[in-house]
Amino acid sequence: MRRGRMRTVRLLRRGIGVAWWLTWTMLALFLVAVPVLTWVTGAPASTPFYDAAIWAEPLEGAEPVTARGWGDARLYGIEVNVEFTAAPQWFVVSSLAGWGVVLGLFLFFLYHLRKLAERVEAGAAFDPDNTRRLRLLGGALMATELIEGVLMWWQSHVAIRVAESTVFEFGRVYEVDPTVLFAALVLFVLAEIFQRGTLLEEDQALTV
């Protein structure tokens, strides 16, 4: 592999390595450091999983926004986060479990991406394991996006039953980014290309 390309691959591998260790560090901080600090200082813990993203539309007659010299302005729908300070345990636990699955999938994705980058840097791009890894990466990416979307929908579904407002009307949020799904499909296609590459490399190795 030429020197310039080696440098690019090495940079990519290091970048992925940084993301991998950063994620573990953040997880360790959240799971260990925050509870320990909370216990030591006696301060109330910040609880990001007690909140949910919901869709808010202003009630008829309510005017939450005006325009200065730009005619009338209308706020017809925004996504907001609503935080509950005393959410029931089943909501907190199930939300944590859901986000735990998402985080687990993300770590799974990073792990296999790291292995893929290491094999490419070692000059074994068409290692048969890499085809399998690309399929796993595509699957993990798709699953992460879909599970996250379902989780947000479910959290908003529960939250809108409880939240009340004199200004807004609430709705459920369901966010699945199609570009992420297309990226997953690209990974599946890449896996097929790598499989062809593996066969071509085998042919080349057995060409005398």
Add this chain to the structure above:
Amino acid sequence: MPIRVRLDRLMVERGVSLTELAAAVGITLANLSILKTNKARAVRFSTLAALCEELKCQPGDLLEYVEGPEDEVDHD
């Protein structure tokens, strides 16, 4: 693979060892062994020409078509 390489027979007839032939032809012993044991998927014309020159034979003397099912995985 329906194409068989009859290298072993020609080597015996010419009294040439695998090591000597590999050195003379300019390919590695491992590659020559792959060819001799019919594990090769393809042969370069340059390799075929070098073998024919060294063994003083025609390509048809080296290669033989044997009818029957392929014993290798179909790539498509």
